[in-house]
Amino acid sequence: MNLRNIRIKVNGIDYELMVKPTETLLDILREKLNLVGTKKGCETGECGACIVLINNRSVNSCLVLAVESDGGEILTIEGLAGKDGTLHPIQKAFIEEGAIQCGYCTPGMILSAKALLDRNPDPSDIEIKEALVGNLCRCTGYIRIVKAIRAASCELRG
Amino acid sequence: MRRLRGFDYIEPKNLKEALLFLHSFGDDSAALAGGTDLLVGFRQGNHVPKYLINIKNIPELKGWELDDTGALIIGAATKISEIEFNKEIKQKWNLLSKAAHLMASPSLRNLATVGGNLCNGSPAADTALALIALGAKVEIVGVNGKRILLLQDFFIDAGKTCLARDELLTKIIIPHPSSGMEGTYLKLGIRNAMEIGIINVAVSLTFKDGDRKCKDVKIVLGPVAPTPIRATKAESLLEGSLLDEKIIEEAAILSARDVRPRYSSIRASADYRKEMVFVLVKRTLKEILDKLSRKKNIEEVYV
Numbered sequence A: 001m002n003l004r005n006i007r008i009k010v011n012g013i014d015y016e017l018m019v020k021p022t023e024t025l026l027d028i029l030r031e032k033l034n035l036v037g038t039k040k041g042c043e044t045g046e047c048g049a050c051i052v053l054i055n056n057r058s059v060n061s062c063l064v065l066a067v068e069s070d071g072g073e074i075l076t077i078e079g080l081a082g083k084d085g086t087l088h089p090i091q092k093a094f095i096e097e098g099a100i101q102c103g104y105c106t107p108g109m110i111l112s113a114k115a116l117l118d119r120n121p122d123p124s125d126i127e128i129k130e131a132l133v134g135n136l137c138r139c140t141g142y143i144r145i146v147k148a149i150r151a152a153s154c155e156l157r158g
Numbered sequence B: 001m002r003r004l005r006g007f008d009y010i011e012p013k014n015l016k017e018a019l020l021f022l023h024s025f026g027d028d029s030a031a032l033a034g035g036t037d038l039l040v041g042f043r044q045g046n047h048v049p050k051y052l053i054n055i056k057n058i059p060e061l062k063g064w065e066l067d068d069t070g071a072l073i074i075g076a077a078t079k080i081s082e083i084e085f086n087k088e089i090k091q092k093w094n095l096l097s098k099a100a101h102l103m104a105s106p107s108l109r110n111l112a113t114v115g116g117n118l119c120n121g122s123p124a125a126d127t128a129l130a131l132i133a134l135g136a137k138v139e140i141v142g143v144n145g146k147r148i149l150l151l152q153d154f155f156i157d158a159g160k161t162c163l164a165r166d167e168l169l170t171k172i173i174i175p176h177p178s179s180g181m182e183g184t185y186l187k188l189g190i191r192n193a194m195e196i197g198i199i200n201v202a203v204s205l206t207f208k209d210g211d212r213k214c215k216d217v218k219i220v221l222g223p224v225a226p227t228p229i230r231a232t233k234a235e236s237l238l239e240g241s242l243l244d245e246k247i248i249e250e251a252a253i254l255s256a257r258d259v260r261p262r263y264s265s266i267r268a269s270a271d272y273r274k275e276m277v278f279v280l281v282k283r284t285l286k287e288i289l290d291k292l293s294r295k296k297n298i299e300e301v302y303v
Helices: A025-031 A089-096 A106-119 A125-131 A143-157 B015-028 B038-043 B080-085 B087-092 B094-101 B114-119 B126-133 B232-238 B245-258 B270-302
Strands: A004-010 A013-019 A051-054 A057-060 A073-075 B008-010 B029-032 B051-054 B064-066 B072-075 B137-142 B145-150 B155-157 B168-174 B181-188 B199-207 B214-222
Touching: A025 A051, A051 A106, A057 A106, A089 A106, A089 A143, A106 A125, A106 A143, A125 A143, B015 B029, B015 B051, B015 B137, B015 B168, B072 B087, B080 B087, B080 B094, B080 B114, B087 B094, B094 B126, B094 B181, B094 B199, B114 B126, B114 B168, B126 B181, B126 B199, B126 B214, B181 B270, B199 B270, B214 B232, B214 B245, B214 B270, B232 B245, B245 B270
Parallel strands: A004 A073, B008 B051, B029 B051
Antiparallel strands: A004 A013, A051 A057, A051 A073, B064 B072, B072 B168, B137 B145, B137 B168, B181 B199, B199 B214
């Protein structure tokens, strides 16, 4: 099996890495780049805990081979806050609305929300829920998560 | 969950290269599209080939265009989300937009490809049912040349298509929609989303000259058989007839009577599936009837 050289930009920083063909993007984010905010859940694309944005599109990083992400721009949860630590409005809203309990689903939820709001800045509740169908939460019952996204969409629209 | 192991990765530059790899490596290779079924299968114990051949960047499999008959030609590596958000498809082939929107989740739709959805050979595949209802054809290419066939004839058995190991599905061709064509798609699952359907129905009908006489009726059902099927008796009943509540009821009964789903099943019993065929065929046809009535009412107001 041959190691491959890939170049990826993660949270604005360029990296050059040697990866095995069998490593997933999720594996290398957590294990090579120490970005452990993105979580390993089901590894079958069903739970959304591993969701990151590649070129502004949400994807399940457990199903993306590292080699396939060559040349891509990746945003993980660690890249959302400002360089000075200012939280993104979605992160703030999740905290203020109490939408976080154990926190395991939260990075995936927030990035799915970002992907939604980037495309649809004023979503209805149904549209918010549809955007989250691939994100499972075992703690909150989803109500506060939807509320937080609604609040964040207001904040982002000014 | 198991780690992925045992395969090497090849990224061919074009279709010719990809086909040569698939042909030379034979059973030791597999085409990698979105990976949303393939990689999951590996983790669940499926056979892992020595070589995965990434076909997503092959130029011949990408993009979409309209030909001079107004037919839509979609590259097989097109993501489901690209189909979902395509304005042209939403306007002219709305049934396909609807089916794409009901698949999986937004993030999976950004990875999964329409070619992959078809080549998986599932009789429940959302894009398969919608595309059959739209009269789609597929182009298949191998080292020995290309062939084009009706999508309906592409499926042979549960999980099996007529694609040989060293062939690739390259394009999906959807004929220009006739004026007066209406269609819709409904999916039934235990949950509201992230489901492989218990029953999915794609319906397409054409109404000429603003009346309610049905033409080119297509009622496509799955999964009630090893492959997607058409409710042919119901279609014959509707063909040339005026669409009203009475005939919808009859068509729904005929559709349900004709299916023979498997006796036992993980998601639903055979009896339940038959009953749901009746319900969903009725609902899809009623949705089209209601839409026609609303259109007619608007016209009457202005006449």
